Amino acid sequence: MPRSWVDAILAAGAVPASYVPDASAGRTDLEEFTGADGVEDVALRTYAVADTRPLAPGAVAFLDGIEQWRVVGYGGVTPIVRGYVAAAVRRRGPDRRLRTAAEASRELAITRLESLAEPLRRALAASGVDLLELAEEDVGQPGRAIQAARRELERARLAQERELGERCLAALGPDEWLVVDGVLSDSAALSAHPRALGVIKSHGAQYFEGPELERALTLPAGHRTSVFQPKRRGARRAIYSWYLRLWPWEGNDLLYGLVRVEAHADAVTVARASALSAWLLRERSPLSTPDARWDRLLYAIHDVETYLRSRTPRDVIAPPGSRLPRTGS
């Protein structure tokens, strides 16, 4: 998408701006305690998986998405945000190299149209850019509006990932798995697929309390918990899940190296939870450094993210220099 709509709104009277917040910092919603039902064991237990024979799929597709945004103008005090979301599936075959199998991207304008002057509204409408409207209560102080814009963009990214993931399922080979960066339970198709796996790095949701919570969060390296089923909440689908510790947390943080895995709610999942966990342990190598989340970020997912960032329009990314006034062209 050319940045013509940005030029158009600037030409229409928007005050130019350039503010790029931190992007892709993970899910922003911290959830309340939801609870879970034991599936493999009544009470949460831990299992060593280091010596388990890992699952060795012939091919694996990895799905991830990114979001980038920047405030490109103000109509009065209402920010006009330029958002960009993209998702890609990179497939790994027998040669162990990752190649892009599918990708999708979308550019968005996020603002509150009613708060903008008429010329600005006309310019945005004429540009044809997808528009996400902010709620009335989110507009006022720019800080609040920007946070709201970020939430809108995150929703757009998740939708993009979900759509691409569901599309990818149809093309999945008989021995091929799809590993998603994030939850499966947002999608009926993904959560029902026997060879889809969600790997969740952020732990906003709380499923256990007391000793079970402690057992889950102090899991030793190379161990998993019993398979459990998070209690259903909202539109989430039934899913089986377990915690897995990739790297020793001692000396770091409770969440260091801890991922939660989601898979199809089926007895087969329970039977191969250890094999799946052993496979994910193998995925620790190579390290996904220099990403700060390398302790939980699988290299293949990091690769998808790197790919998507390399294809992001340059003018959406934060400029590397200072924000001194521009002096030349």
Next chain:
Amino acid sequence: MIRQAEPGSPAPLGRVVATELKPATPHQFHFWTANETTIGIGAIVKVEGPGVGDQGPGRVVYGVVTDGFAYSDLATPLHDVVAAEGDPARAAESPSVRQEIRLWTAAVLRQQPEEPLQPVPLGAVYVASDADVAQALRMDAYVTGAQPSGIPVGLYTAAGLEAPVYLDADFLLGPEAAHLNISGVSGLATKTSAVEFLLASIFEHFPAHKGRVAALCFNVKGPDLCFLDRPGALDDADRRRYERLGITPQPFERVRYYAPFKADGVNLNTLRTHPDLVGDVEPLVWGLSEVLDFAEVLLNRDDIDAKADAFIDFLSDRVLNKEFDDGFGGSHRVQTFADLNGLFRAIFDGLELSGRSDMWRTHHIATIRKVRNRLSNISTRCKGLVTDDGPSSDLPWGRFEDRTVYVVDVANVDPLGQDLVFARAVSKLREHLERRDLGVEAVVVFVDELNKYAPGDGPETYVRKMLLDISERGRYLGLVLFAAEQFRSQVHRRVVGNAGTTLFGRMDADELATPGYHVLSPAVKIKLATLPIGELMVRHPHFTQPIFVRFPRPAVLRGRDGVERFPPAADLPFEEAVVRQLARLDRRIRPNQVKDLIAERRPDDVRRALAAVRRTRPDDALAYFRRMLGARVAPATAPAREAVPPLNPISEEPY
């Protein structure tokens, strides 16, 4: 995803990238390729900037790959250790392979348009085609047109392409630039083979408008150049390369061999003495006047003084070939070393008997003794080359033939004699080329072991001065020096610096560490240090960067193979050797006739008579030989031959 090219259009193999730390400049750029790529160091690539194609003529840049880099997204080696938990075997078990890059550095060969000169555009990179190679190396200016002057030097081979590379005859053989220098380690059949191949290429492609060309090759070691007229073994790949280069794979049609005699004066001092081949080896025999003209060659640094020079000039101007009165009542006509020694003896005796001073005609007796010793020395050390009896066989000055190789085999000659042969032959070439009466318009002189004849350090010698002169002035005359050496850094800077074209075979790592190679990238140096047989790096005035080419094996018998197929014959007995020499001149001569004639004759008299026949080349060689033999050996008329005493190197005599 690597996209397939549109049908009919070549797929790009890479893309130019530029960062603040690695920018594209007018002379250098960087590009990446797929990990599996056909290009490597030395490959020629083409960059098409925006605007090329449908939008009209854009900027096109040709470059040659000078360096390559590969790296992955690994932030630090420690992270690999952590991921493999310290076990190298586990590193290979990672389910994913890290992202890698093949990043190449290329030096610009040519930009089109050439003005304004701008940084290389960040465009797509393509493998150069045949036509691109011609453009990149500016060969379009001289390979085509009304008077093409391209001389094939080899095939540029990269990315599955084989494109002929041409040198410009105007810059290889004059007059714009000239001379060729080739460096490389010994024993890899590169230097001599390359020159043999290039001479064949020159003979076939020398432009008609430039006239006639010949080559004079000094064989200074082993049998290297002794079988240029004999076919060598070629394989299919060689033949294909010859065809691609437009050169007929055959040995030289016209080769003339020259070699001095051994000390016996009748057997040739060469490895080409097999009975099937020795017949076309001409003896190279010189006399006093030939040596005296180049007496400076014989004098070492300590000898060079005005007095010796003056005395040698006196001998040349006033004594040689003239009736000369020694001042003590004796009359001399000096034509040979023996005559000259007679004169010296007369002078010494005369001074001693007369009790006069130590001066003779303003020359001090010490100077006379010094010159006598030096001249005696050459006649002793190079006995087969220099005779007491004057010249009898020489190169065909004034009658050089087009497309003919003249090989002078001095491999087994004393170094002093080699210097003398080299100095005189090149001086005669220059003299005739200046007068335009050599028979050809251009002569290539091939000298191996250049670091011996024109060393970068050491005393100033006549030969080095002469090589400097050729390298600086030869191109105007058509006197072209093709020189080879193992270590270029050990050759005089001005000699190698004046070589318009330079070839490099496999190089020694220590040599590559010398300052002369600092302009080459580390990757190019490594390629040079590991260059296979048959591959060369070429520098030529039209090429802005060195280019790697592959050349076919020369279509001539290699020296080593030649001596196996044509083993040198053992030296013949004196009578047999004389028979052979005479039979060469006149096939009607019967061996017994000669043997009867020379029976009980003194060998020196026979040699002298033989030299006279060679010098005169009469219709009836036997009759002339009989007459010369009779006339010179008659007791009443033949002067007793006085042997020239050899110089004792540990003599206490200070001269």
